[in-house]
Amino acid sequence: MKRFNSETGSCIVKPGRAREKLLHKITSSLSSHDCATWFGPQVWTRQCVVPFPLCSLKRLPFSVRVLLESAVRNCDGFLVKKEDVESILNWKQTQAQTVEVPFRPSRVILQDFTGVPAVVDFAAMRDAVTQLGGDPEKINPVCPADLVIDHSIQVDFNRKTDSLQKNQDLEFDRNKERFQFLKWGSKAFRNMRIIPPGSGIVHQVNLEYLARVVFNQDGLYYPDSLVGTDSHTTMIDGLGVLGWGVGGIEAEAVMLGQPISMVLPQVVGYKLYGTPNKFITSTDIVLTVTKHLRQVGVVGKFVEFFGPGVSQLSIADRATIANMCPEYGATAAFFPVDDVSVNYLEQTGRDAEKLAYITKYLKAVAMFRDYNDVSQDPDFTQVVEMDLSAVVPCCSGPKRPQDRIAVSDMKSDFDSCLAAKQGFKGFAVAPESHHASEPFQFNGADYSLSHGSVVIAAITSCTNTSNPSVMLGAGLLAKKAVEAGLSVKPYIKTSLSPGSGVVTYYLKESGVMDYLFKLGFEVVGYGCMTCIGNSGPLPEPVVEAITKGDLVAAGILSGNRNFEGRVHPNTRANYLASPPLVIAYAIAGTVRIDFDTEPIAVNAQGKEVFLRDIWPTREEIQAVEREFVIPSMFKEVYEKIEKVNERWNALSAPSDKLYPWDPKSTYIKSPPFFTGLTMALEPPRSITDAYVLLNLGDSVTTDHISPAGNIARSSSAARYLTDKGLSPRDFNSYGSRRGNDAVMARGTFANIRLFNKFLNKQAPRTLHLPSGETMDVFDAAERYQQAGSHLVILAGKEYGSGSSRDWAAKGPFLLGIKAVLAESYERIHRSNLVGMGVIPLEYLPGVTAETLGLTGRERYSVVVPELLEPRMLVDVKLDTGKSFQVRMRFDTDVELTYFLNGGILNYMIRKMSGK
The missing domain is CATH 3.40.1060.10 (Aconitase, Domain 2)
Known part of the structure; x- marks a missing residue:
């Protein structure tokens, strides 16, 4: 006998002959591999007793074993077939054959920047299902989902004892409407847990609190696994929980019970x-x-x-x-x-x-x-x-995380970057200006800035704040620095944003917090702050000096992302570093220093102090960690995590199952993705005489495509918000307004560091080819759409690298972009494009826009056949008479299904609306 568990998607077998017979079939086929215990005494798979081929389980990578267990447990002969199980079991042969397999993770994790648009989509999908005559409550997570509100807080206040409270109060005031919407979602949708603001960074909370490692579902044990709407979901892999980042669109499908289709x-x-x-x-x-x-x-x-x-x-x-x-x-x-x-x-x-x-x-x-x-x-x-x-010891920068530099080479590397041409390692500063400086006054005292001056120093981001060794290392370095008479210049924007309350707990208990505070590194918030672009404003005299001197000012942060324009618009150079090094460079006040040969500073007594004099050893750090990082801290912090925020607890929210959209809202808006959706499918449409909206190069990130930082006062989004009666101080950030498609469409390609070959410079603008006018990207796209013109984008390598930002696909879709033609794609972004029905086209090996002589001024036609196959070749024809082949990057049959439905969400709506 068996009973189906709808939540886990597996069957729990009760005692009896049926179970013994089925287990005998499974274990007898595995006995020669010495892995008969794989399935355990209680797990059976519905409609799927797999006659495994001879294979040694113990030769499979441990990560692949997680995929195998999921396939076996969820095998139903439909979404997961016995052939899928065999493909995974035969990984050694099939891993080189581009074999598609399904994966059903145990749970989903969201943060609020990506979580808000996901819940907006769910709410809009309920409306669409209702309009098609279906049951709206079918749009409900069947896979457990946790949403941690951690991306909304900004460093508006620092270097004050009440900075934390002021930043949290301002966060709540700015985002009250978003928070009300999320609270509605926590009530309207089953199986969704919300961790309120002020609790910590999603990945650290996941590691310290949410991770199960092994699920226990009524006596059924299976491995914890997950996907998340943040690129750095992979952090949980360090604990042995298989997980990775996906687009918000794909995560929504998983929440609705769909497996991930993956190669x-x-x-x-x-x-x-x-x-x-x-x-x-x-x-x-x-x-x-x-x-x-x-x-x-x-x-x-x-x-x-x-x-x-x-x-x-x-x-x-x-x-x-x-x-x-x-x-x-x-x-x-x-x-x-x-x-x-x-x-x-x-x-x-x-x-x-x-x-x-x-x-x-x-x-x-x-x-x-x-x-x-x-x-x-x-x-x-x-x-x-x-x-x-x-x-x-090393850092990475000045514009990409993979550009590692030994600390001993930082000074010479920065100098070479100043001279180099504009690029990932170049700023194109004229030689005669390399040693320019700009004087300014701050709080009545005289200072000066030069190229390489540090103006932001932030211990931030999930990358390091989860790690007691580097956090305590920073605290011990701060203690030694203060005792040596060192300080940080007051105009440098310093901040400490721990990943959880546990960090503050052990920093205080170990006695180093006071020293961090004396150097300006007091706690300013619990969340993803500077690393996501929530660095807040710099002092106006600092901004004026940077602008007047056209200086390459520096940010130093313990983060994981340092792409152009992400940290702050006035820091053109940004370096990733360990928390102790963040403090060291803040004390030095510049990245143009050789710590081996130059003192980090001279104290009030005129004594030169070198970094080696104050740097703590691993042994020192480990001794403090053993004494002060203890289980009771974690229990005390996490026992009250879901109830500790009083403002969240008091927040009221609608109780309707269908969300009551407010047409006046500038934060939450019903998106137009499902307007006019019917149950009938239309045949795929070819792209005809498309204009190139943007001609881009390599490593265009999702930050370039869909910024998360401040909304520039001169932007299309700013004009829209101004028309709605808002003043600039109320604009908030793009990330906070991801629930409003009108803002996000206008923010698409609005990064000031976007390099468009049409203009041959960095600017969030493009060339409207028919008229020859230069204008904001949104305005150009709007004019093309009004004329009924198709649009495409040309790009180089690694298109869409960076954060798993679904609006980097939704935004281009709303701009009318039908396809992107690139040399290669970042995995998550390509999936997101497919999920929105935008075609990812890829040049064949050895072929680029340059080898084809493309200028972007041509018009492009792509015949999309009705009978599509994964990764098929199609012809691109230009109005110049030239033609060439490209690969259509629909990698699996499931992705083709999504595309034919106009996107993954359209597919889910039709599925949920079926009678």
């Missing part, structure tokens, strides 16, 4: 060995790994870490490496569970019962790792190695 990935084994020296931080390790894996080439692949060096890394260290996975381009960066993982779960307050079944289950199904046991090393597609003892 079975190749798995790169990354072997760590050696011992890091005593002055190295986990940040140094991860920036070194990031550069190395960028060079190796792991885009679209899993990376799985192994080797004796892994056992020397704490879970926080592993999570820091896994967090940066999007920056080296892999899909996931997996550290299988071991004893260190279990110790971390105990340290963070998980109870003994959970620890017991987690360990027992994972050992029973061959998913528990001993990194020192080489016999457990699985087969990999490729193996690369790194000696931890070879790692040196």
